[in-house]
Amino acid sequence: xxxxxxxxxxxxxxxxxxxVRLVGISFLAAFVLGTLxxxxxxxxxxxxxxxxxxxxxxxxxxxxxxxxxxxFAGVRRGGLDISAWTxxxxxxxxxxxxYVAEALRSGVAAVSVGQVDAGLSLGFTHRDVLRRIxxxxxxxxxxxxxxxxxxxxxxxxxxxxxxxxxxxxxxxEARIVNSNTxxxxxxxxxxxxxxxxxxxxxxxxxxxxxxxxxxxx
Amino acid sequence: xxxxFDPDNWEWLWTGRNLRFLLDGxxxxxxxxxxxxxFALIVGLALALLSLARFTPLRLAAxxxxxxxxxxxxIFLILYLALSMPQGVREYWTENAPEIxxxxxxxxxxxxxxxxxxxxxxxxxxxxxxxxxLSLDRxxxxxxxxxxxxxxxxxxLVILPQGLRRMVPATVSQLITLMKDxxxxxxxxxxEVVRSGRxxxxxxxxxxxxxxxxxAPILHVMIFIGFLFVLVNLALSRLxxxxxxxxxxxxxxxxxxxxxxxQAVAVAR
Numbered sequence: 001x002x003x004x005x006x007x008x009x010x011x012x013x014x015x016x017x018x019x020v021r022l023v024g025i026s027f028l029a030a031f032v033l034g035t036l037x038x039x040x041x042x043x044x045x046x047x048x049x050x051x052x053x054x055x056x057x058x059x060x061x062x063x064x065x066x067x068x069x070x071x072f073a074g075v076r077r078g079g080l081d082i083s084a085w086t087x088x089x090x091x092x093x094x095x096x097x098x099y100v101a102e103a104l105r106s107g108v109a110a111v112s113v114g115q116v117d118a119g120l121s122l123g124f125t126h127r128d129v130l131r132r133i134x135x136x137x138x139x140x141x142x143x144x145x146x147x148x149x150x151x152x153x154x155x156x157x158x159x160x161x162x163x164x165x166x167x168x169x170x171x172x173e174a175r176i177v178n179s180n181t182x183x184x185x186x187x188x189x190x191x192x193x194x195x196x197x198x199x200x201x202x203x204x205x206x207x208x209x210x211x212x213x214x215x216x217x
Numbered sequence: 218x219x220x221x222f223d224p225d226n227w228e229w230l231w232t233g234r235n236l237r238f239l240l241d242g243x244x245x246x247x248x249x250x251x252x253x254x255x256f257a258l259i260v261g262l263a264l265a266l267l268s269l270a271r272f273t274p275l276r277l278a279a280x281x282x283x284x285x286x287x288x289x290x291x292i293f294l295i296l297y298l299a300l301s302m303p304q305g306v307r308e309y310w311t312e313n314a315p316e317i318x319x320x321x322x323x324x325x326x327x328x329x330x331x332x333x334x335x336x337x338x339x340x341x342x343x344x345x346x347x348x349x350x351l352s353l354d355r356x357x358x359x360x361x362x363x364x365x366x367x368x369x370x371x372x373x374l375v376i377l378p379q380g381l382r383r384m385v386p387a388t389v390s391q392l393i394t395l396m397k398d399x400x401x402x403x404x405x406x407x408x409e410v411v412r413s414g415r416x417x418x419x420x421x422x423x424x425x426x427x428x429x430x431x432x433a434p435i436l437h438v439m440i441f442i443g444f445l446f447v448l449v450n451l452a453l454s455r456l457x458x459x460x461x462x463x464x465x466x467x468x469x470x471x472x473x474x475x476x477x478x479x480q481a482v483a484v485a486r
Contacts, residue, residue: 061446158293
């Protein structure tokens with residue numbers, strides 16, 4: 001059992017590191033995009049709200065695998081030479097941003113209207129109210145949902161590695177080890193340990209953040 | 218942009234049997250989703266009850282099971298099951314699968330796909346159901362016990378109807394995720410819509426695939442497939458919203474809705 005790990009240690013760690021980078025970059029993209037879309041959804045304009053709503057409905061209901069084919073194979077066939085990393089992080093980021101936007105919107109809804117009114121009557125613009133009063137509180141209330149979104153993202157990163165893209169993530173390395181050694185259960189067991197380590201780490205980080213910053217309601 | 222909207226690149230959609238070929242694949246997704254949903258809900262409820270059991274070793278075992286399978290990537294489970302399924306089981310299935318199943322569901326790897334979907338989703342659903350049950354006020358159980366109900370009666374008549382109803386939105390969004398995840402079985406060579414789409418864009422003019430010699434660009438095929446999923450999943454969430462309204466009318470009592478935050482937690486899974 002253990003020799004499959006020790007013999008292929010470099011493969012497993014390299015794959016784990018690719019998965020970590022994939023999740024990290026996609027998380028940043030998802031966070032930025034999700035915040036922008038959440039801002040659209042609470043904007044004081046019907047049109048902007050609608051645009052944000054359509055964005056969320058489309059990217060929450062489309063399978064990630066289909067999104068990956070669109071951004072990689074599809075865009076390449078269209079003549080744009082997109083790299084596997086760009087397509088992978090873009091897909092995972094855009095897909096997750098819809099969930100981030102939804103979580104943030106509910107966080108914004110949890111900030112009382114009185115605070116918005118108070119800000120506006122003090123002469124803040126709508127943008128400043130959102131940036132200085134509402135969003136800082138919203139971020140703090142959505143720490144637990146963001147945690148489960150991140151864990152979903154770690155799991156979804158395996159889809160990126162399993163699709164056509166040449167991204168040697170943890171799952172792909174486990175498959176290579178499997179085809180080299182024919183020890184399927186052992187290869188997949190150690191990859192499972194890797195994924196559980198990642199999700200446990202993410203859980204611990206978000207628990208700490210929650211204990212320190214979360215607003216209890 | 219010109220490439221995307223050029224009508225020539227959409228011509229494949231109404232030539233030959235292309236559209237029919239894709240929709241046939243999509244029906245397989247719907248069938249796999251339906252079977253997996255039924256089993257995932259049943260197994261999920263059983264796991265939820267086990268993880269609330271009063272017998273400690275049983276409870277801990279159920280919790281460990283749920284935590285492991287909920288935290289592993291689904292694609293990982295499907296691939297592992299497909300690679301490790303014994304030859305005997307595969308042969309048994311291809312020879313003895315019920316005739317009423319469509320041909321695509323009688324393939325030798327279908328069991329691995331469905332088993333993976335059920336293993337993963339039942340764990341996630343168990344956690345959702347458990348949260349719903351635990352969110353009920355303790356007084357509910359105390360009152361039921363004071364009325365002389367046994368543990369089973371308390372669960373069946375008081376706790377489950379309320380606890381599960383509260384989690385309908387979270388359950389439905391997990392079922393929508395399941396619907397999306399049926400595309401993952403394309404990786405183990407089951408003829409569902411993503412696989413059909415890839416074949417369509419690779420082989421123009423093959424009578425067994427689309428039967429049309431118009432080139433189908435993969436970008437446009439996949440956008441169309443994505444559109445199918447958005448359509449079905451939106452219908453699913455509409456349906457669940459109607460269901461909620463009807464139920465809250467029927468139960469009349471104060472239906473304590475879950476907070477936005479609790480729902481978002483569940484939706485994120």
